[in-house]
Amino acid sequence: MLLSDPPDHTRLRRLVARAFTPRRVAALAPHIQDVTDALVTAMLAAEDRRADLVEALAYPLRMTVICELLGIPDLDRDAFRGWSDEITAPTGAEAARAAQAEAVPYLGGLIAAKRAAPADDLLSDLIHTVDEGGDRMSEDELLSMALLLLLAGHESTVNFLCKGVRALFAHPDQFALLRSDLDGLVEGAVEEMLRYDAPVETAPPRVAVEPVEIGGRHVPAGAVVLIVLGDAGRDPARFTAPGRFDIRRTGTGDRGHLAFGHGVHYCLGAPLARLEGRIVFRTLLSRCPTLGPDGRSGGRFSGLFAQGERKVPVRW
Numbered sequence: 001m002l003l004s005d006p007p008d009h010t011r012l013r014r015l016v017a018r019a020f021t022p023r024r025v026a027a028l029a030p031h032i033q034d035v036t037d038a039l040v041t042a043m044l045a046a047e048d049r050r051a052d053l054v055e056a057l058a059y060p061l062r063m064t065v066i067c068e069l070l071g072i073p074d075l076d077r078d079a080f081r082g083w084s085d086e087i088t089a090p091t092g093a094e095a096a097r098a099a100q101a102e103a104v105p106y107l108g109g110l111i112a113a114k115r116a117a118p119a120d121d122l123l124s125d126l127i128h129t130v131d132e133g134g135d136r137m138s139e140d141e142l143l144s145m146a147l148l149l150l151l152a153g154h155e156s157t158v159n160f161l162c163k164g165v166r167a168l169f170a171h172p173d174q175f176a177l178l179r180s181d182l183d184g185l186v187e188g189a190v191e192e193m194l195r196y197d198a199p200v201e202t203a204p205p206r207v208a209v210e211p212v213e214i215g216g217r218h219v220p221a222g223a224v225v226l227i228v229l230g231d232a233g234r235d236p237a238r239f240t241a242p243g244r245f246d247i248r249r250t251g252t253g254d255r256g257h258l259a260f261g262h263g264v265h266y267c268l269g270a271p272l273a274r275l276e277g278r279i280v281f282r283t284l285l286s287r288c289p290t291l292g293p294d295g296r297s298g299g300r301f302s303g304l305f306a307q308g309e310r311k312v313p314v315r316w
């Protein structure tokens with residue numbers, strides 16, 4: 001779906017949107033809250049009052065939520081993490097192919113099990129969704145969609161939580177402001193984090209099917225266009241003082257960013273990512289008011305569409 005054009009894209013998006021509904025996302029809120037509470041409790045039990053936020057919170061939360069949504073709580077997370085890292089940030093073409101070759105039959109098995117025993121979850125719905133014209137996803141499309149849903153929101157959400165925390169640490173005044181009115185400011189803070197440091201820096205490469213003018217530049221037919229979403233968030237023609245991290249910005253009319261893309265491929269998971277962000281930051285900051293950075297970062301990764309921290313060491 002991510003790489004297809006209309007009418008193929010329209011068809012797939014319509015089918016998945018029938019299953020990935022706002023009601024399904026909203027119903028996940030209590031579960032996301034419970035998982036976040038449990039992870040923060042476990043993290044705060046560390047006697048040395050130190051943790052890596054990626055391992056302690058961002059990664060397990062992300063995996064638990066997506067598995068719950070899809071209805072595959074028994075996913076082999078260690079194996080999947082290896083495949084997923086290799087597919088989204090390949091160490092080499094051969095290794096990436098090998099990861100896909102293992103992930104696809106594994107997911108095929110999960111889909112077969114779900115087909116045999118359907119439940120109230122997204123994967124069951126995707127298997128059984130039929131539109132007005134009697135259309136449904138083929139087996140290959142189902143596999144590809146399950147892999148996309150597992151991967152699309154994986155690196156991006158982990159990166160979002162890590163970049164958001166880093167932005168707060170780098171701006172103590174905004175950090176203090178947010179803590180002073182978590183309920184009132186968390187929504188704006190999440191939007192500002194997405195604008196200030198886009199978790200997905202570039203959209204997948206696009207090819208111009210006809211000549212087009214963009215921002216006064218001529219793009220000939222056939223040219224490859226790489227849209228840098230992160231730069232769009234720092235555009236001085238769009239945002240006042242774009243380099244300033246200001247969690248009240250959305251309240252001042254400076255709305256809108258491209259962190260979730262734009263147009264037909266606009267992120268399907270945006271409502272879920274926003275919900276996770278609001279719950280995580282509200283919970284983490286209210287339960288851990290002295291949270292701060294613990295020394296240097298633990299190295300960076302460079303993926304297909306994003307770069308980010310492998311570790312975010314914190315103390316409290």
Ligand code: HEM
Nearest residue numbers: 001002152153156157160199203260261265267268269273
């Ligand atoms: C903060 C977290 C996230 C960010 C920043 C993000 C960002 C994006 C962006 C920029 C695109 C559009 C790429 C393009 O122009 O082609 C996209 C597409 C997509 N995202 Fe997300 N995403 C996030 C979380 C999620 C989650 C949690 C899910 C699912 C559970 C998800 C599922 C998808 C899917 C399926 C698409 C493809 C949509 C299509 O091609 O029609 N994303 N995302």
